[in-house]
Structure formats: C-alpha cells, structure tokens
Amino acid sequence: MTSNPYSTRTHEAMKEVLLEPEAPAPETFYHMLRGGPEKGNVTIWEPGRAGREYIKTLGHYHTWDFKETYRILAGEGIALFQKRASAEDEALEDVRVVHVKAGDVLEMPIGYGHILVNTGSGLLVTIDDSPSNDPSKPHADYEPIRRMHGMAYYIVEDNGVPALMRNSNYTSIAKEDLGGLSVIG
Numbered sequence: 470m471t472s473n474p475y476s477t478r479t480h481e482a483m484k485e486v487l488l489e490p491e492a493p494a495p496e497t498f499y500h501m502l503r504g505g506p507e508k509g510n511v512t513i514w515e516p517g518r519a520g521r522e523y524i525k526t527l528g529h530y531h532t533w534d535f536k537e538t539y540r541i542l543a544g545e546g547i548a549l550f551q552k553r554a555s556a557e558d559e560a561l562e563d564v565r566v567v568h569v570k571a572g573d574v575l576e577m578p579i580g581y582g583h584i585l586v587n588t589g590s591g592l593l594v595t596i597d598d599s600p601s602n603d604p605s606k607p608h609a610d611y612e613p614i615r616r617m618h619g620m621a622y623y624i625v626e627d628n629g630v631p632a633l634m635r636n637s638n639y640t641s642i643a644k645e646d647l648g649g650l651s652v653i654g
C-alpha cells in the first residue's frame with residue numbers, strides 16, 4: 470500500500486479521454502493530496518486547455534453508493550454528471566451540467582459518473598470527503614470513461630466561452646440539463 474498522499478494526473482495519462490489527445494496541453498492536468506474522509510482530499514486543476522478542451526479530471530463512477538461533497542475553494546469550473554441507463558455504457562439516462570465557483574458546495578449525485586473542468590484563468594481548487602483510495606477496496610471506477618474516451622460531452626472553448634461537443638461514442642441520452650451551454654459541432 471502506498472503511503473505517498475501526493476499524486477498528479479499528467480497529459481500523457483489523460484490522452485485516452487481527450488477530444489484532441491495530441492493537441493498542445495499543460496504537462497500536468499491536476500494535482501491531488503489524499504487525506505481521506507477525515508482530513509479531506511484536495512484537488513488542484515491547472516488552468517488552460519488541451520487543444521480546445523478545458524483542463525479536466527479523468528472521470529469515474531463510484532463502485533458503491535456513498536455521498537461525496539466537494540467544496541470549491543478557489544477558481545471556477547463546470548461539473549458534468551452522467552447516469553448510465555444500464556450496465557451498458559453507451560446509453561445514458563441523464564446528463565447534467567453545473568457551473569461552480571469559489572464558495573460553492575457541490576454534491577455528487579449518487580450513481581452518476583462525474584468530471585470537473587477548470588474554465589477559469591487561474592487554478593481551480595477543491596476539497597472533498599471521498600473515501601481514501603484503499604487499493605483493496607477502490608471507490609472509483611475509471612474504466613467505463615476510458616473505454617468511451619471521455620464523458621458524454623467535451624467542454625471546449627468557443628469564442629472565449631465554454632461550450633459542449635458531443636462524444637459520439639454514446640448512442641443516446643434520454644434526458645439532459647446542459648446548464649445553458651450551447652452544443653457545437
């Protein structure tokens with residue numbers, strides 16, 4: 470078991486979930502300090518983009534039902550949630566987009582895969598209460614998002630503002646609330 474509480478997610482490790490994997494991007498996407506549910510887990514996103522796409526987390530589903538709360542300490546961003554219609558990845562029951570900024574509290578809805586994207590010009594910083602990543606009982610399943618090369622939408626910069634681009638690996642979305650963002654081709 471690793472005792473190092475620090476880790477990072479690099480551009481290289483993010484390539485399989487990016488809209489434009491080979492586009493210029495910061496070398497590190499985000500930094501994590503894991504303290505578990507008692508001390509909290511801090512995540513720091515670099516600002517910037519990978520091509521048109523804002524810097525984001527890889528994305529995961531939880532492996533069991535627990536409440537997860539993120540407090541936004543600095544910066545601004547967009548959270549994207551998606552719920553699968555069944556064990557199949559391709560059909561989604563629900564997609565939600567939520568704008569967040571420093572001071573906000575974000576509850577991750579149970580059963581939804583999620584990412585958080587930095588749309589601001591500085592660092593985005595959060596603290597959350599998710600369980601420690603005990604390798605014998607991992608709480609996060611990253612494989613479905615990797616397999617689908619990202620979430621249902623890529624959050625991209627379009628004329629200076631965030632917009633969405635559909636990930637065509639998902640065949641259907643039954644219901645969605647896109648938080649006022651436009652979908653571009």
Ligand SMILES: [Fe+2]
Nearest residue numbers: 537577599609
């Ligand atoms: Fe999570």
